Amino acid sequence: MPRRPTLEFWYEFASTYSYLSAMRIEALAEAADVELRWRPFLLGPIFAAQGWTNSPFNLYPAKGRNMWRDLDREAARFGLPPVTRPNPFPQNSLSAVRVATYGADQDWLVPFSKAVFETSFAKGSSIAEPAAVGRILDSLGLDGTQILKAAASEANKSRLKVAGEEARSRGIYGAPSFLTGDGELFWGNDRLEQALAWAAGDRPDGLR
Amino acid sequence: MPRRPTLEFWYEFASTYSYLSAMRIEALAEAADVELRWRPFLLGPIFAAQGWTNSPFNLYPAKGRNMWRDLDREAARFGLPPVTRPNPFPQNSLSAVRVATYGADQDWLVPFSKAVFETSFAKGSSIAEPAAVGRILDSLGLDGTQILKAAASEANKSRLKVAGEEARSRGIYGAPSFLTGDGELFWGNDRLEQALAWAAGDRPDGLR
Numbered sequence: 143m144p145r146r147p148t149l150e151f152w153y154e155f156a157s158t159y160s161y162l163s164a165m166r167i168e169a170l171a172e173a174a175d176v177e178l179r180w181r182p183f184l185l186g187p188i189f190a191a192q193g194w195t196n197s198p199f200n201l202y203p204a205k206g207r208n209m210w211r212d213l214d215r216e217a218a219r220f221g222l223p224p225v226t227r228p229n230p231f232p233q234n235s236l237s238a239v240r241v242a243t244y245g246a247d248q249d250w251l252v253p254f255s256k257a258v259f260e261t262s263f264a265k266g267s268s269i270a271e272p273a274a275v276g277r278i279l280d281s282l283g284l285d286g287t288q289i290l291k292a293a294a295s296e297a298n299k300s301r302l303k304v305a306g307e308e309a310r311s312r313g314i315y316g317a318p319s320f321l322t323g324d325g326e327l328f329w330g331n332d333r334l335e336q337a338l339a340w341a342a343g344d345r346p347d348g349l350r
Numbered sequence: 351m352p353r354r355p356t357l358e359f360w361y362e363f364a365s366t367y368s369y370l371s372a373m374r375i376e377a378l379a380e381a382a383d384v385e386l387r388w389r390p391f392l393l394g395p396i397f398a399a400q401g402w403t404n405s406p407f408n409l410y411p412a413k414g415r416n417m418w419r420d421l422d423r424e425a426a427r428f429g430l431p432p433v434t435r436p437n438p439f440p441q442n443s444l445s446a447v448r449v450a451t452y453g454a455d456q457d458w459l460v461p462f463s464k465a466v467f468e469t470s471f472a473k474g475s476s477i478a479e480p481a482a483v484g485r486i487l488d489s490l491g492l493d494g495t496q497i498l499k500a501a502a503s504e505a506n507k508s509r510l511k512v513a514g515e516e517a518r519s520r521g522i523y524g525a526p527s528f529l530t531g532d533g534e535l536f537w538g539n540d541r542l543e544q545a546l547a548w549a550a551g552d553r554p555d556g557l558r
Binding site: 192202204205207208211212214215218219224310313314315316327328329330332333336346347348349 | 412419518521523524536554
């Protein structure tokens, strides 16, 4: 039996368009018969390597203003609740990304990740403090205290660092990003459908 | 009789995604029953005000690599010929933008603009020198020499400068951009369909 094609979904909890992808990728992947691999990572070090010490949406105010308006429009188009703007933006996602990295092979990775995004962009609550992340874990019936402690271990920190190096070495420069089994990179929520189609073998004529 | 809704299409000849929009906007606008207003402008001064002295696709190499690949994919998806990469990229678009500005109210604006984009991104020829722009005008049965001269007048240079100031004052920070009659701003070829729908009165629930 042939293996189902796979798509890697690289996401960052501070990223507005990662939120849109996280909320809609499961249904789309199921329809395309593509298996997902959720890959949390930190955008901060990648932005820092590009010389950015803040979100480009803050560094370039006109771009930021339009992004928030676009996010409102896109959320409405996808049937998501009205967007709340995390304050401050971007949220410090270190604690949540550490937990997601620790949970990479756990069946709670996806519900946890979606709950973090919803807390930030639909409920307007902070995800920055470990306590906030712990409450999200608790709300999923998990042991927040234990998981936060494990996520703060040196071994897990290393794992997160390695994921960041992998992202950079595979050409990722923003989030969300999608990588197919044959290494095709798609950037941005706007490319989610095309990434899934590519993973499923549906490619534009003349392109390999 | 009610006026047809209008959409302004702000484009820059050096911009890869402006090319994609230019080649497909007419058919989409006709289907949406929206009137187009083609608005050429220079991105350079807007980028310079953001601190960029080059294209972000050159300043950020990983982003640039993926942009060219994405452009190949998108061109194939839209049924356009394989993309050629102008050398150097970005092309100096000053002469071509001056001519388009001069031609704002002429019936040759759209065919000229599309011919410039095709010369750059489908034929792989330069659009940077006035002589190259003149040849494009000549090929359309126009008087290239006369138009280039008129386009270089102080009055026309002022007009181009005013257009750039208008772009900035209306929130434009990149190209292509789309502005509806009620001032809704959409950025990027990926938003062309939504911009037309908005112009035609089709808006997501809960948004005005």
